[in-house]
Amino acid sequence: MTEIATRLTQVRQQIIQACQQAKRAPQSVTLLAVSKTKSASLIQQAIDAGQRDFGENYVQEAVEKIQLLAHNTDLTWHFIGPIQTNKTRLIAENFSWVHSVDREKVAKRLNEQRDPNITPLNVCLQVNISDETSKSGVNPDELLALADFISNCNQLRLRGVMAIPEKTDNIETCLQQFNALQNLFKTLQQHYPDVDTLSMGMSGDMKQAITCGSTMVRIGTAIFGQRN
Numbered sequence: 583m584t585e586i587a588t589r590l591t592q593v594r595q596q597i598i599q600a601c602q603q604a605k606r607a608p609q610s611v612t613l614l615a616v617s618k619t620k621s622a623s624l625i626q627q628a629i630d631a632g633q634r635d636f637g638e639n640y641v642q643e644a645v646e647k648i649q650l651l652a653h654n655t656d657l658t659w660h661f662i663g664p665i666q667t668n669k670t671r672l673i674a675e676n677f678s679w680v681h682s683v684d685r686e687k688v689a690k691r692l693n694e695q696r697d698p699n700i701t702p703l704n705v706c707l708q709v710n711i712s713d714e715t716s717k718s719g720v721n722p723d724e725l726l727a728l729a730d731f732i733s734n735c736n737q738l739r740l741r742g743v744m745a746i747p748e749k750t751d752n753i754e755t756c757l758q759q760f761n762a763l764q765n766l767f768k769t770l771q772q773h774y775p776d777v778d779t780l781s782m783g784m785s786g787d788m789k790q791a792i793t794c795g796s797t798m799v800r801i802g803t804a805i806f807g808q809r810n
């Protein structure tokens with residue numbers, strides 16, 4: 583077994599355990615392997631170990647790897663990084679999901695640039711739940727307005743919300759922010775019943791995220807090791 587296969591097995595085990603403790607079905611959580619800065623050959627090792635969903639943050643780097651790995655069937659690529667407007671076309675053309683939509687201008691461009699002959703682009707709205715002014719993400723009080731805009735975009739499919747909590751060692755703060763996002767997710771579901779994705783939890787806080795209802799954890803370091 584490669585080191586990556588071993589780590590993937592451990593992460594899958596941890597997800598199952600966290601689900602059992604939270605009395606949730608293990609299949610209710612999708613593992614997104616975050617492969618930013620990691621080479622196509624390392625990603626191939628994860629693919630060979632059965633991983634199919636991958637998250638990337640840097641458009642150019644991602645598109646190169648997507649092309650190199652295109653011979654693998656059934657891969658699903660998720661864009662999870664901050665979005666510059668001049669990169670929306672490459673995102674619309676190369677990804678199945680984007681988790682980091684936080685403004686209308688970006689949504690409008692993605693909608694116009696997504697080929698209407700393929701499946702719509704799955705969209706999660708990134709929410710600023712930690713109220714740090716520097717962070718990207720829509721403010722919670724503007725979430726429904728942005729969701730309304732997206733729901734009128736034919737080439738986009740609203741799937742849910744995503745957030746990155748404030749970096750902290752305080753578990754209570756982390757849980758508080760995850761609960762806040764879960765509440766926003768439930769509110770969004772009441773308006774848009776097709777919404778099914780609560781994208782939260784990374785290598786350091788996966789367990790807490792699953793406790794708070796996460797349906798998709800975004801795991802980089804625990805699978806691929808430290809990034810330079």
Ligand SMILES: *Cc1c(COP(=O)(O)O)cnc(C)c1O
Nearest residue numbers: 616662784785786800801802803
């Ligand atoms: C890098 C990144 C991750 C993965 O973080 P790890 O701590 O390495 O698991 C998850 N989500 C986003 C948005 C990221 O940028």
